[in-house]
Amino acid sequence: MKTKMMLGLVAAVLLTQAGCTTKIQSLPLPAALQSQNAQDVALYFGEQRHAPVRQTLGSKEFAVRVPRQPQDSREFTCNLALAKGVQQLRDFAREQHANAVINVTTRFQHNESTSPNEFKCGASLNGSTLAVRGDIVTLETQ
Template identity: 75%
Template sequence: MKTKIALGLVAAVVLTQAGCTTKIKSLPMPAAVQTQNGQDVALYFGNQTHAPVKQSYGNKEFAVRVLRKVENSPEANCSIALEKAVQELRDYARAQHANAVVDVRTRFQHNESASSTEFTCGASLNGSTLAVRGDVVMLETQ
C-alpha cells in the first residue's frame, strides 16, 4: 500500500513538472521592433552599423515576464515580452537624454542573441520571459 502511494506521489510530481517546462526559443524579430521610423531612440542590435558614439551612458538591462493569455501562443507571448522590454529600454534611454541604444542583445538565462533578425526567449505554458540589454548612447547626428 505504501509503495502505491509513493508511486502515485512521484507520478503526480512528474506530471506537474512536465507542464511547467520552459523552452528556450529563437524567434524571428518582429518588424515593429526593428523599425526606427518615428522613434526618438533608435535601436541597433548586435553589431549593426550606426553613427559614431558621441557620449555613452552605460549598459542597461531590463527583464520582462509576461503571463500567457489563453488565446496567445508561446511565440506570440515572447513577442509581447520583447516589445515591453524594448519599450522599457527606450524609456530609460530617453530619460538619460540619449538618442540610441547600441549592441542590443536578447537573453534568456545564459542563452544570448545579438542578432538583428532573431531574438531569444524562454516560453512555458505559464508565460514568457526574456531580458534585453544594450549600451545607452548619444550618437553623432549629421
C-alpha cells in the same frame, strides 16, 4: 490502496514537472523593431550599423517576465516580453536624454543572442522570460 495512492501522487508530480519545462526559443525579431522611427529612440540590435557615437551614457539591462494566458502561444508571449523589455530600454534612454540604444542583445539565462534578426526567450506553459540589454548613447545627427 496505498500503492494506487502513491502512483497517483507520482503521476501528479510528473505531470506538474512536465508542464513547467521551459524551452529556449530563438525567434525572428518583429519587423516593427527592425525599422527606425525618427520620433523615437532608435534601436540597433547586435552590430547593426548606426551613425557615429557622440556620447556613451552606459549600459542597461531589463529582465522581463510575461505570464501566459491559456489561449496565447509561447511565441506570442515571447514577443510581448521583448516589446516590454525594449520599451523599458527606450524609456530609460529618454530619461538619460539619449537618442539611441546600440549593441542590443537578448538572453535567457546564459543563452544570448547578438543577432540583428533574432532574439532569445525562455518560454513555458506559465509564461515567457528574457533579458534585454543595450548601450545607451547619443548618436551624431546629420
